[in-house]
Amino acid sequence: SAVISQKPSRDICQRGTSLTIQCQVDSQVTMMFWYRQQPGQSLTLIATANQGSEATYESGFVIDKFPISRPNLTFSTLTVSNMSPEDSSIYLCSVEEFAQGQDEQFFGPGTRLTVL
Amino acid sequence: DAKTTQPPSMDCAEGRAANLPCNHSTISGNEYVYWYRQIHSQGPQYIIHGLKNNETNEMASLIITEDRKSSTLILPHATLRDTAVYYCIVSSGNQFYFGTGTSLTVIP
Numbered sequence: 001s002a003v004i005s006q007k008p009s010r011d012i013c014q015r016g017t018s019l020t021i022q023c024q025v026d027s028q029v030t031m032m033f034w035y036r037q038q039p040g041q042s043l044t045l046i047a048t049a050n051q052g053s054e055a056t057y058e059s060g061f062v063i064d065k066f067p068i069s070r071p072n073l074t075f076s077t078l079t080v081s082n083m084s085p086e087d088s089s090i091y092l093c094s095v096e097e098f099a100q101g102q103d104e105q106f107f108g109p110g111t112r113l114t115v116l
Numbered sequence: 117d118a119k120t121t122q123p124p125s126m127d128c129a130e131g132r133a134a135n136l137p138c139n140h141s142t143i144s145g146n147e148y149v150y151w152y153r154q155i156h157s158q159g160p161q162y163i164i165h166g167l168k169n170n171e172t173n174e175m176a177s178l179i180i181t182e183d184r185k186s187s188t189l190i191l192p193h194a195t196l197r198d199t200a201v202y203y204c205i206v207s208s209g210n211q212f213y214f215g216t217g218t219s220l221t222v223i224p
Binding site for chain 2: 044
């Protein structure tokens with residue numbers, strides 16, 4: 001299975017600033033995904049990031065707030081812009097890999113963001 | 117939106133089988149049932165998935181009803197390290213919509 005790393009693992013930021021989260025995979029993958037997990041909640045899909053095309057955002061998420069880059073098949077970034085305390089969450093990336101005859105998703109360890 | 121419902125929490129004695137139910141009454145014919153778990157402060161971990169046949173791997177067994185409207189994840193001999201939130205997801209492709217999951221506590 002793919003090995004996924006995220007940077008930073010955690011950060012504490014001031015409101016109004018922006019943070020860029022990096023996701024690195026040890027193999028080339030077509031589909032990458034970004035999720036948010038608010039405190040005590042389940043995971044919510046933010047967007048799907050394909051290499052060479054614009055990210056596709058889920059309802060309630062917009063590019064101006066969460067711009068995403070996908071420059072190659074092993075890397076993606078998610079920026080949380082103009083942060084407020086409500087953005088305090090764990091942000092996770094995942095990748096889709098074909099295994100055992102079916103597409104599976106593998107998740108990174110997450111980035112824990114606290115906004116003051 | 118999530119298409120699954122799960123009990124919010126369950127307890128299981130160490131060494132016993134843990135049976136985690138999931139309802140997915142609106143599942144479509146081309147949708148698979150996936151199970152993931154999330155141990156505190158870690159990313160979700162894949163457990164097992166299936167379409168309509170029962171599946172077994174080194175971690176768990178997945179029992180899907182004949183009408184595919186519900187399924188059960190079975191951890192045959194639960195250990196303390198199996199304490200986690202377990203998510204049941206139905207998906208036909210690559211978008212995963214997580215429900216609230218079941219918080220399983222394995223009791224010594």
